[in-house]
Amino acid sequence: MGDIKISIRDLHVRYQDGKTPLRGINLDILANKINVVFGPSGGGKSTLIRVLNRLIDLSDVDEIRGEVLLDGVDILDPEIDVIELRRHVGVVFSRPIPLPMTIHENISFGLEVAGEKDKKVISRKVEHALRQAVLWDEIYDRLDDPASSLSGGQQQRLCLARVLALEPEVILLDEPTSALDPVSTRKIEEFLEKAKDDYTFLLAPHNQQQAARVADFAAFFLQGELIEYGVGEELFFNPRVKETADYIQGRFG
Ligand code: ADP
Ligand code: MG
Numbered sequence: 001m002g003d004i005k006i007s008i009r010d011l012h013v014r015y016q017d018g019k020t021p022l023r024g025i026n027l028d029i030l031a032n033k034i035n036v037v038f039g040p041s042g043g044g045k046s047t048l049i050r051v052l053n054r055l056i057d058l059s060d061v062d063e064i065r066g067e068v069l070l071d072g073v074d075i076l077d078p079e080i081d082v083i084e085l086r087r088h089v090g091v092v093f094s095r096p097i098p099l100p101m102t103i104h105e106n107i108s109f110g111l112e113v114a115g116e117k118d119k120k121v122i123s124r125k126v127e128h129a130l131r132q133a134v135l136w137d138e139i140y141d142r143l144d145d146p147a148s149s150l151s152g153g154q155q156q157r158l159c160l161a162r163v164l165a166l167e168p169e170v171i172l173l174d175e176p177t178s179a180l181d182p183v184s185t186r187k188i189e190e191f192l193e194k195a196k197d198d199y200t201f202l203l204a205p206h207n208q209q210q211a212a213r214v215a216d217f218a219a220f221f222l223q224g225e226l227i228e229y230g231v232g233e234e235l236f237f238n239p240r241v242k243e244t245a246d247y248i249q250g251r252f253g
Helices: 045-052 082-088 103-113 119-132 136-142 152-165 182-195 208-214 232-237 242-248
Strands: 004-015 022-030 034-038 061-070 089-092 170-174 200-204 217-222 225-231
Touching: 004 045, 004 200, 022 045, 022 200, 022 225, 034 045, 034 208, 045 061, 045 170, 045 200, 082 089, 089 152, 103 119, 103 152, 119 136, 119 152, 152 182, 182 200, 182 208, 200 208, 208 232, 217 232, 217 242, 225 232, 225 242
Parallel strands: 034 200, 034 217, 089 170, 170 200
Antiparallel strands: 004 022, 004 061, 217 225
């Protein structure tokens, strides 16, 4: 199957309001693959993503139990350096939120915060990230325009480029194309396919069609439980569990 990048063992999360969005999740996220978690709203997908780069620390959480090993290191350990973790595990959300700066600065800012001072190195990294995010050809001649002048689909690819410039190992994507036009959606999916040799992706798509298009491995989440896991094609075309089949065939949603 491949190398394990993140190993999740018996993960439980309880919010202060008593909700338990994750109840005993066991899942391996495989290196250099497009790993997909899918299922109806409320299943716990976004909570899982927030656990994986510890953004969950900002939520009203009552208890997190279990183990999440990133290359063997438990990221739930209260002693770990969360800033460092987030440099290795980047995240793209559904609504692009560019910084109120130019296109170039949106990417150079993070590099400067990370300590890069050489303008030439910064420019090279900005271009590389914009190329990877399939945006460069559309905007190379207006890098000094405000990011707000871009379309929604371009802004989302800019946010992706901002994450890429920091050279993470894992990229989490929570419904990254839910607000995008089909052309930008295709460009992001194209990026995932091309870039997976260099990254580990965990994608929570906003619909199951996208899951079926891109998943190397897929996990079906329903109300806080992982119902079924497997190779993308097999899971979508030949599910073993009744709930998975019912969901895929649109019997509930
Ligand atoms: P999904 O992304 O699959 O839709 P979520 O992880 O967003 O699932 O939500 C799982 C459950 O946890 C839902 O019942 C949701 O209402 C609840 N939930 C999510 N975030 C919070 C929070 N910050 N506080 C309390 N409950 C939450
Ligand atoms: Mg969600």
